[in-house]
Amino acid sequence: MEQLLVPAICKIEKIIDETPDVRTYRLKINDPAKMESFSWMPGQFVEFSLLGHGECTFCISSSATRKGYFDCSIKRAGIVTADIHSQLEEGMDVGIRGPYGNWFPIEDIKGKNLLFVGGGIGLAPLRSLIQYCIDNRNDYKDFTILYGARTSADMCYKEEIEEWKKNPTVKVILTIDKPEETWKENVGVVPKVLEEVVKPAIENTKVITCGPPIMIKYTLVSLDKLGFAPKDVITTLEMKMQCGLGKCGRCNIGSTYVCKDGPVFTYEQLKVLPDEF
């Protein structure tokens, strides 16, 4: 066990400021052989160590189809994340364990229309899947991304969103909570835009959603209203985790280990879990 808890040392290749409180850390494992064999599926997570400060759980926000690096997008939210933001610079070392957990059901969603509904930092796990699907674009049908943030400054991956917009096979719909002078896209919360602007076809469509709890709550209501079956709605859960190995006992919801059986669940699976997340 103890050996399983020892991280691999990674170099920070690049730090990208996404929003005032979100940064993306582009990482590469120092040992070339380990980096070569390091592979993951969209939706999986890693344990990220700032040694001496602690370990945190983050999803990998890039896709393994983009070789030679992996991204973790980190929002400043607690003690360790604040230290990560204030102390880490490009070229410094961090520790990584993983990848852990299950992943988005990429086989199930093949041949379907995909609707991504993201809010704030919730776009991070979706981005891994979006990149993966764009790199295997022929496997999927219509491709719609609805992304909302509190303000335009709070939008992550701004440059990448511009690329997605330029892609003729991808439809991107953006929204912010309140009007801003230079903002030309939608204004309003995600569930409202989903119902009034996106108006998705439910036939042969899978919805993949992630965002703050309040957004998820009302998005699920909207999706239900639009007629989506719970088995076609996929989300990824955030729970306190430490070991990532199904041992330390933190992430349990009933007899489910979120770190092993999740973090990706369909709404149908979540419905039968005790209400404790």
Next chain:
Amino acid sequence: MNLIFETDKAGLQKFYEEIIAKFETYAPVEKFEKFDYKRVSKLEECNPDSPIPSTMSVKPLFFPKTAKVMKFQEDSSGTTVSETDEDPLAGKRVILGVKHCDARGLQVLDEVYKWDYIDTDYKKRRENTIILSTRCDKAGTQCFCTSLDYDVENSDAHDVRIVNGLDGKIYIQSVTEKGENFLKENSSQQSVVGSQQSVEEIKKHYKSFESSFRLKMNYKEVNEKLQKLFDSPEFDPVSSNCISCNTCAFICPTCHCFKISDEKIKDTGVRYKSYDSCNNGYFTLMAGGHNPRPAKYRRWRQRAMHKFVYYKERFGVNLCVGCGHCAISCPVNISIFDVVNQVAK
């Protein structure tokens, strides 16, 4: 067939002494009327036949209270991690005086440590340990092992068991193959190989032991009722006295939650893995402030349901073994027996 030896008090003492002289041996050692398993070098230091269950479970000998995960060092060239010098357990060892409940606790723990990722240190410690149990003559005030989902009489959680017969004789019986081999190699010369009569005497002892229980419950009924009682308002009153001290979890033979923490001085540091508990308010607290179990009743619900429902559902065994350690040591007298029976009444 299992090996059975008949002996008397002096013979048993000799048997123990031979083991202690030959092996790395652990046994219950008393301090301030509390018992904990310690390394012993003489029989006088310990009490393998202590009349009461040990205060601390045998768990720390397999899952240490604190273990070093690694060391790390930072310098101008970057960060390096290195293994600690701790050896998970190189040689064989013997534990004396383990109670049936405690030994069962290890069988229960095996399930979580061997599913998916295997905890190799734990496994090594288990494989290298011979467990000699002493069956209690009578139940303690908080004991309820006979009420749960395992067969205490025919338990195979220990390798060798020692039973004080009602006829005044002491029986040493091997239970597992490991135990049988151990007895063959280490049986005291004074012992006499037992017969069918010994088996009857061991059974008689169990009958008398079984009739001494104050606490009894219908496990199947409690388990089935609890499955539907996630929203029971009863979790609030039963947990209201709890001071979240975590004693129950630390001394429990089966609680296995842990935390990972770093200690760093200047450029060097150590990462530790140490006991934690779902009774801690911060246990599930996430960065940003969200906590799925902010209230005490939610944490107690997790504790009770994990013990009596979730683990059973997942791994097929009940996570509580009915040892009563937690109730004996709780500073505010909360008993898991009372909690589940109150909620499932």
